[in-house]
Amino acid sequence: MKVYFDNAATTPMAPEVLEAMMPYLREHHGNPSSTHQFGRKTKSAIETARKSIAKLLNCSPPEICFTSGGTEADNTAIRGAITQLGVKHIITAPTEHHAVLHTAQACAESGDVRLSMVRLDAKGRVDTDHLRELLTAAEEKTLVTLMHANNEIGTMIDLDEISEICEAHGALFHSDTVQTMGHFPFDLAKTKVHFMVGAAHKFHGPKGVGFLYINREVHLEPLIHGGSQERKMRAGTENLYGIVGMAKALELAYENMEGHRARIASLKQRMKTKLKEALPELSVNGCEERSLYTVLNVTLPETAQADILLFLMDIDGIAVSSGSACSSGSNQGSHVLRAIAADEAASAGPSIRFSFSRYNTPEEVDYAVEKVVKHLVGKEVVK
Ligand SMILES: Cc1ncc(COP(=O)(O)O)c(C=O)c1O
Numbered sequence: 001m002k003v004y005f006d007n008a009a010t011t012p013m014a015p016e017v018l019e020a021m022m023p024y025l026r027e028h029h030g031n032p033s034s035t036h037q038f039g040r041k042t043k044s045a046i047e048t049a050r051k052s053i054a055k056l057l058n059c060s061p062p063e064i065c066f067t068s069g070g071t072e073a074d075n076t077a078i079r080g081a082i083t084q085l086g087v088k089h090i091i092t093a094p095t096e097h098h099a100v101l102h103t104a105q106a107c108a109e110s111g112d113v114r115l116s117m118v119r120l121d122a123k124g125r126v127d128t129d130h131l132r133e134l135l136t137a138a139e140e141k142t143l144v145t146l147m148h149a150n151n152e153i154g155t156m157i158d159l160d161e162i163s164e165i166c167e168a169h170g171a172l173f174h175s176d177t178v179q180t181m182g183h184f185p186f187d188l189a190k191t192k193v194h195f196m197v198g199a200a201h202k203f204h205g206p207k208g209v210g211f212l213y214i215n216r217e218v219h220l221e222p223l224i225h226g227g228s229q230e231r232k233m234r235a236g237t238e239n240l241y242g243i244v245g246m247a248k249a250l251e252l253a254y255e256n257m258e259g260h261r262a263r264i265a266s267l268k269q270r271m272k273t274k275l276k277e278a279l280p281e282l283s284v285n286g287c288e289e290r291s292l293y294t295v296l297n298v299t300l301p302e303t304a305q306a307d308i309l310l311f312l313m314d315i316d317g318i319a320v321s322s323g324s325a326c327s328s329g330s331n332q333g334s335h336v337l338r339a340i341a342a343d344e345a346a347s348a349g350p351s352i353r354f355s356f357s358r359y360n361t362p363e364e365v366d367y368a369v370e371k372v373v374k375h376l377v378g379k380e381v382v383k
Pocket residue numbers: 008009068069070071072097099147149150151176178179199210326
C-alpha cells in the first residue's frame with residue numbers, strides 16, 4: 001500500500017488539471033507575446049486564467065501577477081515593498097517559511113530594513129498586543145509579513161484582525177497564503193491585505209507556477225527585468241500550461257471547498273484520535289482551535305528516533321515529513337518548533353507532520369496509525 005501524507009510539501013496533480021493543460025502542451029505552442037494567431041491563442045488562455053483566479057478571489061485581474069511559485073511571489077512582495085514603497089522596517093515572526101524569513105533577514109543584513117520579530121505563544125499564535133506595540137513604536141514605513149497558516153504546525157492567524165491592525169497603523173501587510181490558497185475562501189474586496197501568495201502545487205495544480213496578488217493601491221516595479229510580460233511586472237515568456245493548470249486547479253478547489261474541507265478535517269481528526277488512544281504520551285503541536293485542517297503535527301514520545309521511524313514508514317509505503325519538507329535533508333530540526341518552545345522542543349521526542357488531501361481515505365489513516373504504533377510500541381525505533 002502506498003500512502004501519501006505529505007500534501008503540505010506538494011500535492012498530486014488533479015486529472016482534470018492535466019486534461020486542461022494538454023492542449024497547451026500538444027497543440028497551442030505560440031509565444032503569448034507574438035501578435036499572430038498562434039500567440040493570440042495562448043495570450044488569451046493566460047488572460048482567461050487570470051480572470052478566473054481573480055473572480056474566485058474577488059479581486060480584479062490586473063492584481064494577479066503570475067510567478068514561478070510561492071518563493072518568488074514572497075520575494076517580489078518583500079523586496080518590492082522595500083525598494084519601491086519606502087519600507088524601512090519589517091515585522092515578521094520566527095515561524096515563517098524560509099521564503100519569507102530568509103528574505104527579510106537578507107534585507108536586514110544588507111542594511112535596507114530594521115527587522116522586528118513579533119512575540120508568539122507556545123502554540124505559534126501571534127501576540128497581537130505586541131504587534132500593536134511594535135507598530136506604535138515604529139517611526140519608519142513598516143511592512144508586516146505574517147503567514148496565514150503555518151506549513152509545519154498549521155497554526156493560523158486571523159487575516160482580517162491582522163489586516164485591521166496594520167491598516168490602523170498605516171503599515172503594509174503581506175501574508176504568505178501558500179498553505180491556505182485553494183483550501184479557504186478569500187474575499188479580497190473585504191480583506192485589506194496588500195500582498196498575498198499562491199503556489200499551484202499546493203492545491204493539486206502543477207509545480208513551478210504561482211502568483212502574487214498585488215492590491216491595486218500599491219504599485220511595484222519589476223524584480224525581473226526584460227520583456228513586458230505580466231504588465232511589465234515580471235519579464236520572461238510565461239509558463240503557459242502551468243498557468244492554465246493553476247487556474248483549473250483553483251476552480252476545482254472552489255467547486256467543492258466545503259465538501260473537501262469536511263472530508264479532510266475528518267481524516268485529520270481520525271488520525272489524531274487514534275494516535276492519542278494508542279500513544280497517550282504523544283502531544284499535538286500548534287493551535288488545535290485555529291488550525292489548518294490539512295496538517296497534523298505531533299511530537300512523539302521521547303524514546304522514539306525520528307529518522308528510523310521515518311525510514312520504516314517509508315518502507316511501509318507511507319510518506320510523511322519530519323517538519324517542513326522544504327528543508328528536508330538539512331537535518332537541522334524544525335526552526336518552527338524551536339521558535340515556539342525552544343526548551344521543550346530540544347528535550348522532547350521527534351515531531352512528524354502528517355498532511356492530508358482530498359485524495360486520502362480513512363483506510364490510509366488506519367494503515368498509517370497501525371504502522372506507527374507497531375514501530376513505536378514494538379520498540380523498533382526506541383533509542
Ligand atoms: C508557507 C509556504 N510558503 C512558501 C513556500 C514556497 O513555495 P514554492 O515551493 O512554490 O516556492 C512553501 C512551500 O512549501 C510554503 O509552505
